[in-house]
Amino acid sequence: MLEGDIDPLALTYERIVAGPNRRRLGTFFTPPSVLTYMRQIVHGRLPKKPATVADPGAGVGAFTSASLRWWPRAEVHAVDVNLVTLGLLATRSNFAIKSARRSTTGRLQVRQDDFLQWLNTDWNDLRGPRLIFGNPPFTRHQQLTRTQKVAAQTSGGRLAPGKRAGLSTDFLAASLNRLDSEDSLCLLLPANWLEADYARTVREYLWTLTKRLVELHLFPDDMQVFPGTQVAAMVIFVGPEKNRRQPLILHRISGSTRIGFSSSEQEKVIRQGTTPPTFQPPDLRQPMRRNRSTLSTTEALARVAIIRRGVATGANTFFLKTNREVEPLPSHCYVRAISRLREVPGDALSLEVHQQIAKADLRCWLLQITESDAQDPEVSRVIAEGVRQGIHERYLCKVRNPWYAVEQIPPPDLLIGPMGKQQFRVVTNGAGAIPTNTLYGLRMRQGVPSSVGQRLGEWLAGEAGQQSMRAIARRHGDGLLKLVP
């Protein structure tokens, strides 16, 4: 059943459970081709067959069923909080599951439990060598309950990731924390933890785990391993402890869910010195050199310029106005603004270009009104309209006093688009427009000659600058890169 394109039980589950409920439990099923790829990893790396396999968030049992077939002597523990998927798992007609259920040794153990709790209790008594093998839930941190967050902190111990970590990173940290010397793990995960700040403790731990082989297998950024999730995927393998120093190996995966996957590029990384800032290839490749150059570039940039997001208005549709809308207002009540670089045709936002944007009736004026401006009848009409639309109740507006007085910032010299596939837009801001928080603004510090700003703009727009931005950008599932603060 698993060797086909789609697991019919996964399809059944997706048909009977609504999308939002699946997302809350982070339920995305592993395509059979990914499972086959992970099989090659564990089969080639494990020195001994596992006596116990734990499938964290077993779902309808892709990993459970495969493990029962691949390791006929292993006891397999399928752990999931969801009764529906476990129920479907129990109906599997695979020979392996059937025979395991019939076997007197009780090779298949199905448990409805929180995996993090289960790790703290049942896991301790299971026979080694043990393997944690599966596809943990993708539940985002906003969807976790307080109890789950506390359980994650307890199970992760000193590896516990930051509060913004999703459940899959919590599962990774807790699993690593519970490995005995002969145990291993192989997990399919969203790739964010490789660079997110919340997973620093996990990366630092893996960096010091030099007695164990660590492999990071990266799917191409634009490959949707989990359709519709926009999540870049990766597989981590951590082997049992050896007597000698082991490498960290980075694999690039090529292929597709249809034709199957293989590792098309490998790179050995020697873990020494400080942990690289991220586990993405450019940082991992030459950790020591990279650390130094990143630091010196950052210091130099911070000395000459200030980079920040634009103004967070809380409601761009209200605070950004068109030419026609600002016409009746006193001229000091609005300033030139820009919220989308796609409205700028070239690499310069000059006064002329801003005028063209205004003529096209696009929203390119930012309201800047204070309490005293509210006396003006036209301004007061605009404020009343905002109240009528309920803008004053929006979160950012509500916490401002008065709600309509947006932050006033000096115009930056350069505007930078935070998203791009290969290129980040860098635009000079001759018009002195104020960016909204959809953009970054770079402003040269006082006393820095304007020629430095000009050169910096050229460098950022050129290949070297673009490469540096790509190296620090966060990767999203659809190949999109995003600069984060």
Ligand SMILES: C[S@@+](CC[C@H](N)C(=O)[O-])C[C@H]1O[C@@H](n2cnc3c(N)ncnc32)[C@H](O)[C@@H]1O
């Ligand atoms: C990404 S799905 C993986 C399903 C299956 N292992 C596969 O690969 O096709 C994650 C599973 O984790 C389960 N889950 C969510 N939170 C859990 C928790 N705290 N403990 C155990 N399982 C959990 C969900 O019900 C879901 O079945």
